[in-house]
Amino acid sequence: MSSVTDRPPLPRPVRIHDTLRGEVVPLVPRVSPRVGMFVCGLTPYKPSHLGHGRTFVFFDVVARFLRQQGYRVFYLQNVTDLDDKTLAQAREEGTSYFEVSERNFSGYVRDMERLGVRSVNLYARCTDYVPEILLQIQELMAKGFAYPGPTGDVYYEVSRFPSFGALSRQRMEEVRPGARVEVDPHKRAPEDFVIWKGGNPDEPAWPSPYGPGRPGWHIEDTAITVTVLGPRYEIHGGGVELKFPHHEAEIALAESATGLAPLAQIWMHAGLLNMRGEKMSKSLGNVVGLSETLHEQPPDRVRFFLLSGLYRSPLDFAGEESFAEAARGLERLRAPYDRLRALRADAEGGGADHRRELPASFRERSERVVEAIRGALAEDFNVRQAVAEMYGWGREVNTVLQGGESLLASGLDVLLEPFRFADESLGFLELREGVPSPSSPGPEIGALVDLALKARESARRRGDFPEADRIREGLAGAGIALEDTPQGPRWKRRGGT
Numbered sequence: 001m002s003s004v005t006d007r008p009p010l011p012r013p014v015r016i017h018d019t020l021r022g023e024v025v026p027l028v029p030r031v032s033p034r035v036g037m038f039v040c041g042l043t044p045y046k047p048s049h050l051g052h053g054r055t056f057v058f059f060d061v062v063a064r065f066l067r068q069q070g071y072r073v074f075y076l077q078n079v080t081d082l083d084d085k086t087l088a089q090a091r092e093e094g095t096s097y098f099e100v101s102e103r104n105f106s107g108y109v110r111d112m113e114r115l116g117v118r119s120v121n122l123y124a125r126c127t128d129y130v131p132e133i134l135l136q137i138q139e140l141m142a143k144g145f146a147y148p149g150p151t152g153d154v155y156y157e158v159s160r161f162p163s164f165g166a167l168s169r170q171r172m173e174e175v176r177p178g179a180r181v182e183v184d185p186h187k188r189a190p191e192d193f194v195i196w197k198g199g200n201p202d203e204p205a206w207p208s209p210y211g212p213g214r215p216g217w218h219i220e221d222t223a224i225t226v227t228v229l230g231p232r233y234e235i236h237g238g239g240v241e242l243k244f245p246h247h248e249a250e251i252a253l254a255e256s257a258t259g260l261a262p263l264a265q266i267w268m269h270a271g272l273l274n275m276r277g278e279k280m281s282k283s284l285g286n287v288v289g290l291s292e293t294l295h296e297q298p299p300d301r302v303r304f305f306l307l308s309g310l311y312r313s314p315l316d317f318a319g320e321e322s323f324a325e326a327a328r329g330l331e332r333l334r335a336p337y338d339r340l341r342a343l344r345a346d347a348e349g350g351g352a353d354h355r356r357e358l359p360a361s362f363r364e365r366s367e368r369v370v371e372a373i374r375g376a377l378a379e380d381f382n383v384r385q386a387v388a389e390m391y392g393w394g395r396e397v398n399t400v401l402q403g404g405e406s407l408l409a410s411g412l413d414v415l416l417e418p419f420r421f422a423d424e425s426l427g428f429l430e431l432r433e434g435v436p437s438p439s440s441p442g443p444e445i446g447a448l449v450d451l452a453l454k455a456r457e458s459a460r461r462r463g464d465f466p467e468a469d470r471i472r473e474g475l476a477g478a479g480i481a482l483e484d485t486p487q488g489p490r491w492k493r494r495g496g497t
């Protein structure tokens with residue numbers, strides 16, 4: 001018999017690919033088991049799209065898995081709530097940058113909730129950190145890394161940081177903007193970048209020693225991370241498209257300002273989501289909105305699709321086909337998992353005397369599968385391998401359940417364990433089925449339906465069939481259709497898929 005004391009000590013080892021070193025390295029927290037994790041967040045000038053979904057669902061898995069492995073993760077995401085694009089969008093709509101970014105950010109948070117993203121500790125808005133940004137600019141000026149221009153802009157002087165370009169493996173000559181790019185004549189060198197944007201009287205501005213203005217892009221992240229996570233932390237993540245120049249700039253700013261290196265122990269980059277082989281971009285007009293998708297597809301299917309493939313490689317989205325494939329994959333897991341859960345609920349209802357023990361060999365196999373899933377995720381988050389292990393386990397469960405459904409609850413728990421273990425990080429099985437309609441926001445509908453289903457089940461168990469039927473009719477009146485399957489009741493919103 002194994003007991004809690006036999007388990008390996010927490011936190012358990014995890015290895016992650018670090019872009020800077022170009023290899024898979026062990027995660028070694030500065031103060032174990034604490035892990036500071038920062039992921040570049042949204043610029044909410046437009047509603048979020050499926051590509052955002054891929055990045056942020058993946059990093060949700062990272063945070064969940066590390067917590068599951070015993071790390072105490074503080075997961076920080078910034079929100080670039082003010083920049084040139086937000087101001088342009090606000091002008092187009094005839095409203096304020098605040099209205100634009102708050103509306104789109106709320107939509108993003110709602111989509112993330114639907115997708116089961118629940119690991120972020122803090123969303124830090126850039127405009128809430130202007131004093132910290134100005135403090136960092138002052139430090140950079142005092143140390144000679146930054147200089148003011150004549151129009152109220154402040155620049156970072158890239159040549160003062162010789163390792164600029166290391167993350168994206170470019171030499172200094174290569175990071176210089178090409179001759180065709182129009183360069184601000186006040187810069188000492190074309191690669192220098194703005195960290196404080198001098199006042200344009202029509203734009204929102206904060207007072208500063210350089211005159212009224214607003215923060216440049218890169219410095220908001222370093223001011224926020226130094227403030228919240230400290231000068232050095234464990235994991236910095238983001239989409240691969242941010243590697244250059246944004247992440248190079250972050251390294252240069254933070255390490256110049258604090259004098260401490262490295263800023264992040266591990267740099268993680270999630271691959272792009274492509275649309276039938278092409279980059280998804282606003283200019284190509286092939287952007288798929290996240291909210292629209294979640295109105296058409298069940299969230300578990302979307303999450304499952306976004307987690308398919310390997311996170312560092314591009315993922316191709318082929319429209320409906322991709323979701324159909326995800327639905328098939330998910331069903332291979334749902335069928336055994338939902339069946340086990342239904343049997344588990346029944347087993348709780350009593351009648352233990354004629355139930356049988358699970359054959360002992362299954363305990364060992366269940367533990368081995370849990371270890372295999374853990375191993376796959378602990379080696380640079382190989383979700384594909386973890387899901388393959390779940391498929392294999394699903395097949396074994398289907399076999400053991402053939403004909404013999406009278407297992408004791410303890411045995412059913414053993415069979416459920418690999419699914420539960422995997423889903424604590426991967427999180428698609430926990431998402432409710434059914435598509436929320438546009439008029440009914442929020443995932444709480446699933447919880448309410450489940451509550452009603454439980455009441456209906458217990459009515460049936462007591463033999464109170466009129467009551468069970470009343471509950472079914474009540475749900476139907478609310479647009480929820482029930483279907484009783486051998487795996488237990490399933491529900492969907494009428495008109496949904």
Ligand SMILES: [Zn+2]
Nearest residue numbers: 040041221246
């Ligand atoms: Zn960033």
